[in-house]
Amino acid sequence: MTDSRRLIPRAWWLGLGGCHCAIVLLLCLLPLPALPGNEWPWSDKAHHVLAFAGLMAWFAVATPRGKWWQVALALLGFGITIECAQSFVPYRSASAADVLADLAGIVLGAWVASVLPAGFPPLRPAK
Numbered sequence: 001m002t003d004s005r006r007l008i009p010r011a012w013w014l015g016l017g018g019c020h021c022a023i024v025l026l027l028c029l030l031p032l033p034a035l036p037g038n039e040w041p042w043s044d045k046a047h048h049v050l051a052f053a054g055l056m057a058w059f060a061v062a063t064p065r066g067k068w069w070q071v072a073l074a075l076l077g078f079g080i081t082i083e084c085a086q087s088f089v090p091y092r093s094a095s096a097a098d099v100l101a102d103l104a105g106i107v108l109g110a111w112v113a114s115v116l117p118a119g120f121p122p123l124r125p126a127k
Helices: 010-029 043-060 065-086 096-115
Strands: none
Touching (some): 010 043, 010 065
């Protein structure tokens, strides 16, 4: 039997995921001079794929597999919302290609979550 004191509270895990979302939102809306890797083509899309893969994997491991589609839809909506917000920011622009990169990241993140070992991360069972 697992010692429940060593298990991560699911609410903490989800709260940290919300912080991850806030960081992604800020990075997408703030005027940043350049992100690492901007010297190669399509680096912006790679940043979108990595960010959304991380988000999907993070939230998927705390969600029953049968509800991953809800996580995916929520993250896709988040990506579309970011692009809409960028259309109102003078130094940013909206891009359908960025939404497609977000979607690719969501698929990648779901795959990563599916190959993680059972019990990772060690979350307390939902009540």
